Amino acid sequence: MAKLKKLEDYRDEIERCVKCGACRAHCPAFDAERREGRVARGKIALANSILEGEVGLEPKVLEDLSQCLLCGSCCAGCPNKVHTEDIVAAARRQIAEERGLSTFGKGVATVLGRPKLMNLLAKSGGSLSSILFKKLPKNSGLNLRFPAPYLEKGRTLPPITAKPFRERVPEVIPGDSQQPTVLFFTGCGINYMYPAVGEAFLNALNFLGVTVIVPKDQACCGLPAVSAGATKTIESLADQNLAAINRHNFDYIVTACASCNSGLGNIYAEMGDEFKEMSAKVMDIFVFLARHGLPEKLEALPKSEQRIKVTYHDPCHLRNQGITKEPRQILKALPQVEFVEMPDAGTCCGLGGTYSVYHYEHTKRIAARKAGNIESSGAELVATDCPGCIMQLQDGINHAEGTQRALHILELLAEALPE
């Protein structure tokens, strides 16, 4: 059974913070509102104060701890590599345990209070059809990310597909027996909103002769629940996924969603020995493709005469694992693409799990800056490697009245490869 660490278990991690303040330069939540409680250093101080019993779970503490995208940008820029995102997630779990989920944040209420949500949805009936959301199973991370009241503030979202990706494809798509076997962990974004990305994934692996398994019974990776502090939900999703995955034989678990990659690869690894073997097999799609010779194959294709300018956004959950080279390598190798770098490609898009649910105004501010950077790169398309980021980037561009489109690198790859 999956078991998550407690705040108590992070004492050493908390002590490693030397209060230098370097995280002030890297934290998108702090950037949106310059107050010390918003920055990693402040959140660590608060987490410590909770442990020491100096503060209770009063509103200001909850507010500051809710102001975190769990993006890990602070850790990447921290001289001591303090994992604030893990500390905050553990603090949220403790808060949820002591206070109950519903008091922690409105977004979180959706985990427990589904019927209420459905009523609201039915009543709102506005921009986004409530019927679409009814199609989502309870355990989809999308419900956590976009509960009903927050659809009303002019947020643009892609439609929910009529037929989810996993229902469109067979469970096993056989390839060349010489090639490895890959288990495709689709995640909710690809399954419900971007099935074309899933198809492009199969297309690319098919091109390399790789056998792909798409377990029907896989569930949400649980990352939005991590953000909400919903311990039981995460643990039970992890157990479900482990069971679904263990039914098959394969060489790698490949993801095309940075959040899922981090959920399965990093967070599950901490939840018990039985997860370690599985977590070690998790690999991002572009790392897989780069290691299996795709860039060379792409380079061999004739370059298009008229190429389209594309820039790349680094999803936090890949950047923080040091995966920045491979997605660019593939993009640069595409015959129809002229790659351009944008300023601050590695800063967070502002989605941050449930963060954007209850801090949509801040999210918009973060996304606006991103949209400006995309604009200044001169690119027509912004490609990335995470459905959550695609959604958020597009929303930011739309609000900035930009003309660019956000998409998955796999969609561009699909154009370049033969059917």
Place this chain on the structure above:
Amino acid sequence: MIDKKIIEELVQILGKDNVLTSKAERICYSYDATQQSFLPEVILQPGSTEEIALVMKLANRELIPVFPRGAGSGFTGGSLPTKGGIVLCTEQMDQILEIDEENLVATVEPGVVTERFQKAVEKVGLFYPPDPASLKFSTLGGNVAECAGGPRCVKYGVTKDFIIGLEVVTPTGDIITTGGPTMKGVVGYDLTKLLCGSEGTLGIITRIVIKLLPLPEAKKTMLVLFDSIDGAAQAVSAITRNKIIPTTLEFMDGRTIECVRQATDLDLPEAAQAVLIIEVDGDREFLDKQVNRIAEIIKPLGVVETRIATTPEESEALWQIRRSVSASLRKVNPDKFNEDICVPRSKVPEMIRKVDAIADKYQIPIVNFGHAGDGNIHVNIMVNKKVSGDIMKAEGAIKDVFKATLELGGTMSGEHGVGIAKAPYIPLEITPIAAEYMKAIKKALDPNNILNPGKIFLDSLED
């Protein structure tokens, strides 16, 4: 004690959102990079000079201490609310008010983060050289208050060399301006220079007028490995004797190199016992010539290897060696006391030898690196606070380091200031009469000892 009535008055001045009183908020403004912590009673986030003036008037009336704060990245506790009271934080006052390209002058609010300002002026081809390692997060107000320095000071000077005017709220709540946007100005006492480095004890800086330079066309970086610290130090003098002033002249001693070697896979051969990172800037065609000249001059001084970067990426890779120092030190011991002593640059090798002897005496690792070009050595005394006796040893070592520094004609702090961390050692460096002279200024300007009390001087004109 700050009672409800006073809080109400503060809310009237600043608005509700800018008066923070909850325990959580107070905890978040209780510390700085010294890792010491004192709980303030209230945090204020003013938006204007006038608000600050009203706050100071109120503080004088009610005798409440006020502690100015920028980003809280100070290494000596200058912003810590050691006596409770008010933390007055400038982080909301962060407008770049003007960049005057014709007169090469800019005006900013104190909460502007240094790097943001640098980037803004560089965009229009101008240059603000002071570059503390904390430039990505520390504020210009904090930089001025501490007179911050950085690697580029060798050639360009420290913060105060670029500050030509200030707007200041006095400790008693008046608003004054000092200096101004002219390159020259000799009317009256030079209060601008007095306030630079005053560590928030003489006034609250609310506006800063900054002198700018044209942005150099290019820069070039080289890394030189030496077989001894003496070789490296002789190289520094040889370069300056040949009338070349590089932009930066950073050094790392043998122990530092060992740390980096253990913590990273950066390529540093065993024979290297000292490293210099030398950067020159200016016109492109002139740089190659200068770098080659430097290489020529230092060749006989025990050079193990010279690496010259030809692209910005290669230059970045060389700087990476210097940047990885801070994190790699943790491999030695988890905690450190970082002293930023400064000696005449010819005395650097002698100082390092003295520090090594002190390390042996106390049986405690001490790692040195820093700005060889201006003799500013970061002496890092590595301890494990959990090991009993380590802190005592460190305290003994610090005192010995300061004594040795002063014997060589140096100073206890080149850039971090005194704050509370070095206050106990002030009598080692400043004679009682000079100290009285300084305190007389403080007393005249801040008769109630309201503004940042307890900093720089231990007895601090006690109440």
